[in-house]
Amino acid sequence: MHRIKVKVVEDALDANATIARANRDDFDRHGMTVVNMMSSPGAGKTALLEAGLRGLEGVRAGVLEGDVQGSYDADRIAHLHIPVAQIQTQNGFGGECHLDANMVRSGLNALPLDLLDLLIVENVGNLVCPAEFRIGEDKRIMVTSVTEGEDKPLKYPLMFRACELVLVNKIDLLPHLDFDLDLFLHHLDAVNPGARKLLVSARTGDGVEEWREWLYYTAQGAKATA
Amino acid sequence: MHRIKVKVVEDALDANATIARANRDDFDRHGMTVVNMMSSPGAGKTALLEAGLRGLEGVRAGVLEGDVQGSYDADRIAHLHIPVAQIQTQNGFGGECHLDANMVRSGLNALPLDLLDLLIVENVGNLVCPAEFRIGEDKRIMVTSVTEGEDKPLKYPLMFRACELVLVNKIDLLPHLDFDLDLFLHHLDAVNPGARKLLVSARTGDGVEEWREWLYYTAQGAKATA
Numbered sequence: 001m002h003r004i005k006v007k008v009v010e011d012a013l014d015a016n017a018t019i020a021r022a023n024r025d026d027f028d029r030h031g032m033t034v035v036n037m038m039s040s041p042g043a044g045k046t047a048l049l050e051a052g053l054r055g056l057e058g059v060r061a062g063v064l065e066g067d068v069q070g071s072y073d074a075d076r077i078a079h080l081h082i083p084v085a086q087i088q089t090q091n092g093f094g095g096e097c098h099l100d101a102n103m104v105r106s107g108l109n110a111l112p113l114d115l116l117d118l119l120i121v122e123n124v125g126n127l128v129c130p131a132e133f134r135i136g137e138d139k140r141i142m143v144t145s146v147t148e149g150e151d152k153p154l155k156y157p158l159m160f161r162a163c164e165l166v167l168v169n170k171i172d173l174l175p176h177l178d179f180d181l182d183l184f185l186h187h188l189d190a191v192n193p194g195a196r197k198l199l200v201s202a203r204t205g206d207g208v209e210e211w212r213e214w215l216y217y218t219a220q221g222a223k224a225t226a
Numbered sequence: 227m228h229r230i231k232v233k234v235v236e237d238a239l240d241a242n243a244t245i246a247r248a249n250r251d252d253f254d255r256h257g258m259t260v261v262n263m264m265s266s267p268g269a270g271k272t273a274l275l276e277a278g279l280r281g282l283e284g285v286r287a288g289v290l291e292g293d294v295q296g297s298y299d300a301d302r303i304a305h306l307h308i309p310v311a312q313i314q315t316q317n318g319f320g321g322e323c324h325l326d327a328n329m330v331r332s333g334l335n336a337l338p339l340d341l342l343d344l345l346i347v348e349n350v351g352n353l354v355c356p357a358e359f360r361i362g363e364d365k366r367i368m369v370t371s372v373t374e375g376e377d378k379p380l381k382y383p384l385m386f387r388a389c390e391l392v393l394v395n396k397i398d399l400l401p402h403l404d405f406d407l408d409l410f411l412h413h414l415d416a417v418n419p420g421a422r423k424l425l426v427s428a429r430t431g432d433g434v435e436e437w438r439e440w441l442y443y444t445a446q447g448a449k450a451t452a
């Protein structure tokens with residue numbers, strides 16, 4: 001059974017690459033920087049988007065939300081008066097555990113692309129498959145919570161290796177956890193020595209200014225800061 | 227592209243059902259109760275297994291660990307001197323984000339099935355796909371951490387609906403979170419009113435005695451207590 005499946009995944013990934021290139025061409029035509037944001041369920045992607053986009057001046061940002069079903073995160077972003085569209089992977093896509101280039105493409109016409117400098121795609125919460133599907137993005141970033149344990153870079157190396165920025169969230173909880181931050185950073189360095197790391201707390205605001213700066217410079221295409 | 231994919235998933239699920247039935251027959255022949263344990267990455271499946279299996283008297287338990295790669299969790303369980311085998315979904319299975327019946331079958335001959343009353347299969351950390359693949363188990367259970375937010379039953383209803391026991395873990399962190407436990411339980415009731423819920427902390431031991439009792443009575447096949 002798995003032999004058949006692997007063959008089909010390869011076909012799907014080839015088609016994905018073709019559609020990702022078409023997305024890339026559209027993003028370039030609109031002069032838009034696109035960030036693919038990934039994490040486990042509940043690591044805090046939406047909370048960090050709310051914190052980072054609130055007060056982000058000089059950048060016209062939009063958000064494309066990916067969820068299996070519902071529009072809870074999109075509703076939260078909409079409260080910031082930022083253009084947002086929702087992709088439900090349940091409807092028409094079979095309940096997929098990730099976004100692919102085709103799903104992203106289907107959501108683009110719900111956004112005013114001509115009016116955006118920066119589009120953030122909030123992927124489905126999952127540390128495996130989202131890293132396997134390029135969507136035509138400029139940058140891939142991830143959120144990891146200190147509540148998830150130090151071993152996650154070793155158990156999900158493809159995800160941690162795919163990202164150039166790792167937001168280590170919920171650092172306000174560190175005093176209440178048996179989490180060894182140095183050991184986590186050591187594991188992260190082992191799988192992705194070049195990754196930029198930001199220690200943040202969406203709850204207290206720690207590190208949010210640096211995260212907002214990253215969004216600002218990324219939207220300017222100032223890759224030197226990444 | 228997604229049309230082709232949906233077709234193949236249906237074929238794969240049919241094959242999965244066939245192999246799950248074969249697993250089921252084997253489990254029955256060995257007089258073994260099998261539990262499929264699921265959660266997000268880092269919710270605490272392994273920590274709760276360590277806590278619950280330590281001191282579980284009168285039950286001969288074994289564990290089958292599923293991970294994309296590595297054997298970190300299996301090594302932790304092995305320290306308890308409990309039979310454990312590791313399935314790596316990376317090797318030969320294409321890096322799958324879940325276990326299916328075939329993967330479980332491939333791991334069974336690494337365990338002394340004749341000597342076990344209870345087999346716990348610790349699935350890959352993921353709230354989407356593991357719920358879609360039966361493995362021939364008696365019971366499906368899940369761990370959710372209070373750090374993941376109240377909205378998870380609404381965003382991942384298939385997973386929360388699939389399970390008859392929901393372990394709500396890390397309750398020692400409640401004083402430090404903006405987590406509304408009543409709202410979470412309300413959302414859980416909305417998608418799965420019949421689920422049994424246990425509030426636990428693998429760190430402090432809160433609720434672990436009840437979790438161990440659940441394991442004991444499940445191994446006895448005392449379904450009335452579930």
